[in-house]
Amino acid sequence: MSESRLHNLIRVNQAITSDLDLDSVLHRIVAMAAELVDAKFAGMGVLGPQGEIAKFIHSGISPQVEAAIGRQPEGRGLLRAIMDTPRPLSLTALGDDPRSVGFPAGHPAMTSFLGVRIRVREEVYGNLYLANNRHGEFTAEDVELAEALAATAGIAIENARQFDEAIRRERWSRALAEAARGVMLDEESQQVPRLLDRVREAVQAEVALIATIDEETDELIVEHVVGFNSAVLATTRVRPVTESFVHTTGDEALVLNDLSLLIDTADGEVETTCHLVLVPFDGPPGRRIALGVANRGTQSELHDREIEVVGSFTSHVHTVLDRAEMRRTRHRVAMLEDRNRIARDLHDHVIQRLFATGLSLQATATQVDGPPGERLSDLVHEIDGAITQIRQSIFALNHDSADGATxxxxxxxxxxxxxxxxxxxxxxxxxxxxxxxxxxxxxxxxxxxxxxxxxxxxxxxxxxxxxxxxxxxxxxxxxxxxxxxxxxxxxxxxxxxxxxxxxxxxxxxxxxxxxxxxxxxxxxxxxxxxxxxxxxxxxxx
Structure with missing residues (x-):
């Protein structure tokens, strides 16, 4: 390897290991890989949990050409061969290889090709693709440089991931601490929305919600929600198109990406796609409640690690909901006590005074002849009617069971x-x-x-x-x-x-x-x- 190319490799290694933002690291790896081996095009396929290309980063293709292609690579043909082959793959004429499946319409022509794996510890993180060497074909030295760059890229990606995880856990820890303080200090009416805001912030999701799972209709009944479009989602019903909330969740937390949902809005049902995490937790007897976060289908997917974060907030949510239920119970008890007090006052004071007044008027009526006496008798009947109505009101105030008494x-x-x-x-x-x-x-x-x-x-x-x-x-x-x-x-x-x-x-x-x-x-x-x-x-x- 020439001294100048070795210096370039050292410079590139320093450049990609000096950044700790994962997205920036990935773009820098792709751009510098093309520069290092003098390739016109470069790309990186980040693998998903099933070995598919979950994310594709490229260099050398203009936004106009990218729009004309219309989709990212799916990981078939030669791209799949890289995934299945531990050794680098170098080709002089890409189209002549029998594993090549061609390119979609609008894709630029590609001739020479070089592909290498990027490993992070023992995991295959993704693959680095280089095409159209400006000198005609990739040399053995180019392959060696690409392998060295891929090794450094694995270290840089691991550093960035660890940094990202540290930031995520710091954000999570801060949100948990704020949630604990909020449960004790926040105004009661604001406890639930502020707690959901902290869950949403900890996960970096668009929406956080508390919902009841209706086992009869297989729907989520959204009771509290914050975030994107919360006004539409509040107190609405959400029904899955293909999945089943009842049979899928059970008592286990779950992640559902690219989930098709029907949302019952004021303008009718609207179908949409989202990424959803649901974590069930103990609720009142007979109710299945879950704390969840969601992103729109066009935004970032959610993963199993979000379950741990969301699950850590369920005890806070449970406490807040229990306190809200206790407040409602205290209000109902106070209302019952007020009703009993009113009933006692009506019976012990109002009825007795009316009854005494009625007796006095009745005695007076017997001593008065003519229309005045008849009028007094009518008033006595009116008082008797009022007493009857008050007694009925007392019965209604005290009525709490089938036999009419508490x-x-x-x-x-x-x-x-x-x-x-x-x-x-x-x-x-x-x-x-x-x-x-x-x-x-x-x-x-x-x-x-x-x-x-x-x-x-x-x-x-x-x-x-x-x-x-x-x-x-x-x-x-x-x-x-x-x-x-x-x-x-x-x-x-x-x-x-x-x-x-x-x-x-x-x-x-x-x-x-x-x-x-x-x-x-x-x-x-x-x-x-x-x-x-x-x-x-x-x-x-």
Whole structure:
């Protein structure tokens, strides 16, 4: 190898290893390869996961010619031969080789050809193609230079990839840290969109979204979205044309590139192509929720490494959604309490005053003859009608189940009825949204448990005081009954306690009765919300 060409190789090596931006490195390798071996045309095919040419970078072809060709090489013919051959391939007349499949219309004529592999560690990253040597054909020295350049290119690409990975992980780490701070500090109304913005930034995607997977219609129901065209995507339905969200995802994360979708917009269904990553995570019972990122089909594809990034944010999203659900529950509880307060005020104050006024008017009407007396009687009827309407309103305010009373009020009535004979009325404490229990079977069993526990305490323990607590937490309802009586004793008659144990099993719960260290009995009963199973017996109420 001549001294001048060796100097050129050293210069080229320094040039391509001095840059850490991967895209710039790839373009510089192609341009300098053409310069190094004096070729008119040069190209690099970056291989995809299936060995196909996923990206093609070229030098020597004008934008006008590129537009006339219309597509990048597919990796057939001689280009495929380079992929399958570990040694460089050098040809004097490219068209004479039997593996050549020709060129598309508009492609410039190519004669001499040189192809070498580019390896990054043990991986074949891509292939370097050189064509139309200006001196006629590629020499053995040209092949040697191309191989040396390919080796340096592998090192430069590895450095750039590591730098790119470091930048990506720094961006990811920063976004995670900001997401954690945001969950604690952001305004509640902005937590979800800001969190999605951080996911989108960490992945460098166009869109980030939270969606429910509808198993019946095989659709994504977009609940929250930020990024490109978010106004169109918000609260819309997305249906895959060829894939199946339900059968493809399961509980696993997935990457779907070049996915055809039908988007239900205000102007009708629109078909589009996108690259999508979906990562399912735990949601409310009965719902399959996923955190996802997406790019348009014309933008960069997404890869398995994005799954790790998106997955790292699911715990933050889960926390934010749980807090939002808790806020809604607190609002509903406050609303129920307001309704109960209004109902009490209407009953204890308004109705009583109206009733007293009606009695007074009725008494006055009996002492007045003629039209004034009739008018007073009409007013009494009007007041009676108003009282009837108010009573109906009170019933509607308190109506929370089939029998027209809330679980809280029914339990209060049980405690009042059974504990009336005690020196001190039992205390009853509620914790959590007890009135929001909608399972009639569970509500019925909760009433039976409180009734049986209080009856045992009153009849058999000799207790002077009893404390009852009913609490909702972690998708379970817990009943605790504590008394200061003589303790559970040998409990030879266990029919009532067996019923309580059976009711607990029906709701995937637990039941425990034990003697308290300070004297008396402690009874604990739990049941899971939504876990009612068919009864295997007939508990005696």
């Amino acid at each position: 679980l809280r009020s029914r339990l209060s009535a049980i405690v009042e009825r059974i504990g009336g004979s005690l020196p001190r009325r039992p205390t009853l404490v509620f914790a959590g949204p007890v009135d929001l229990v909608t399972d009639d079977d569970l509500s019925h069993d909760v009433e039976a448990v409180v009734s049986e526990a209080l009856t045992n305490a009153v009849r058999h323990s000799g207790a002077r005081s009893i404390d009852v607590e009913v609490a909702i937490a972690d998708h379970s309802i817990t009943i605790s009954v504590l008394d200061d009586g003589v303790g559970p004793g040998p409990m030879t008659r266990r029919s009532g306690l067996s019923n309580l144990e059976l009711r607990a099993r029906r709701h995937d719960g637990t039941f425990l009765v034990e003697e308290r260290a300070t004297g008396g009995t402690s009874l604990h009963w739990t049941g899971r919300l939504g876990a009612t199973r068919p009864s295997t017996g007939s508990p005696i109420d």
